[in-house]
Amino acid sequence: MKILFSPSEAKFKGGDNKKISEDSFIFPKLYDKRLEVINKYQDFLNSATNEELSKLFGTKKQDLIDYYKGNLLEKEIKKVIERYDGVAFDYLKYEELSINEKTYIDKNVMIFSNLFGPVLAGDFGLPDYKLKQGEKIGSLALENFYKEKFSNSLDEYLKDEEVIDLRAGFYEKFYKLNQPYLTMKFIKDGKVVSHWAKAYRGVILNLIAKNNIQNIDELMNMDINNLSIEEIRKQKLKTEIIYSISL
Numbered sequence: 001m002k003i004l005f006s007p008s009e010a011k012f013k014g015g016d017n018k019k020i021s022e023d024s025f026i027f028p029k030l031y032d033k034r035l036e037v038i039n040k041y042q043d044f045l046n047s048a049t050n051e052e053l054s055k056l057f058g059t060k061k062q063d064l065i066d067y068y069k070g071n072l073l074e075k076e077i078k079k080v081i082e083r084y085d086g087v088a089f090d091y092l093k094y095e096e097l098s099i100n101e102k103t104y105i106d107k108n109v110m111i112f113s114n115l116f117g118p119v120l121a122g123d124f125g126l127p128d129y130k131l132k133q134g135e136k137i138g139s140l141a142l143e144n145f146y147k148e149k150f151s152n153s154l155d156e157y158l159k160d161e162e163v164i165d166l167r168a169g170f171y172e173k174f175y176k177l178n179q180p181y182l183t184m185k186f187i188k189d190g191k192v193v194s195h196w197a198k199a200y201r202g203v204i205l206n207l208i209a210k211n212n213i214q215n216i217d218e219l220m221n222m223d224i225n226n227l228s229i230e231e232i233r234k235q236k237l238k239t240e241i242i243y244s245i246s247l
Contacts, residue, residue: 001214002161003109006168008086011128015076024125033149034116044137045069058132068130075127080119083126091202101209112171117146133170143173151175162216166201180237182216188245196245
């Protein structure tokens with residue numbers, strides 16, 4: 001079973017002084033495509049005005065702009081899952097998991113980086129970069145680029161797997177699933193909630209790892225505190241569980 005997950009704009013700094021290579025990420029034969037994006041990103045950083053960098057990074061803080069406009073390939077790298085911060089990752093609590101539970105996450109969770117594309121949680125090679133969600137690099141829309149270049153490889157990788165899609169809506173643009181999959185929606189007092197959706201994606205991923213869930217039937221029988229199934233909707237390839245938050 002594989003779980004698709006969103007990244008976070010917030011990231012932890014630091015890491016190892018190693019260089020990324022074609023062995024740093026899943027799909028090594030497509031490393032040149034990732035590198036194409038990274039080089040365009042770096043070229044843009046090198047030539048952009050401060051105003052353009054502020055827009056790209058999504059911040060007006062000059063110290064952050066100065067930090068992130070440096071050479072990306074010279075930055076320290078971390079394991080993908082240990083790079084990202086943010087609400088979903090706070091509730092995942094990866095650092096508190098056992099070795100076996102971490103291994104489950106590392107091997108089965110695919111995160112859709114808006115700069116590096118689809119990467120496994122356990123891939124080791126992610127620098128501390130900054131790119132506001134939905135921003136283009138010049139005229140390059142990254143969601144279109146990765147959808148075009150990586151979809152065939154993703155289809156092949158996922159074809160014999162049961163898939164849970166926990167991505168936020170924007171990251172669905174990077175890859176459209178072409179097989180049956182399960183997704184989730186979270187409501188509170190009858191309304192879809194954004195913050196709690198991020199939190200419960202992390203909670204559910206934590207429980208999936210702790211329970212070593214191997215298929216969707218096992219997931220459906222898993223108890224989740226403060227969540228109850230309100231409805232299950234099926235439309236073509238998608239099965240959507242609508243959870244009601246009772247907290």
